Amino acid sequence: GEIIRQRMIDMLTSGPIVAIVLEGVEMVEVARKMVGATEPKVATPGTIRGDYTHVSYGYADAKKIGVFNLIHASASPEEAEVEINVWFKPEELVAHKPSYTQFTLKED
Numbered sequence: 001g002e003i004i005r006q007r008m009i010d011m012l013t014s015g016p017i018v019a020i021v022l023e024g025v026e027m028v029e030v031a032r033k034m035v036g037a038t039e040p041k042v043a044t045p046g047t048i049r050g051d052y053t054h055v056s057y058g059y060a061d062a063k064k065i066g067v068f069n070l071i072h073a074s075a076s077p078e079e080a081e082v083e084i085n086v087w088f089k090p091e092e093l094v095a096h097k098p099s100y101t102q103f104t105l106k107e108d
Helices: 002-012 027-035 048-052 056-062 077-087
Strands: none
Touching: 027 048
């Protein structure tokens, strides 16, 4: 309950963070592929978790500690919307449409 919540807050605020919003075609899937599997131990080399983390769920359970996850990526567009609103004010988001999107995105 409250102890777990406080530990999570302590972990999330234990160091500097970088919060970003990515936008693009199927971006949740693309971002999660770059981030790697949620369990750091099984994340593929070349992903952020695969290259910079190593703890397993088994180790964390045995030590009765949380898995300190280096990075978070939203699991769905709906979750992303909620999380964007936690971290950013609308005026902090920048609309950017590179010229090459004329070749990759079709306006409806």
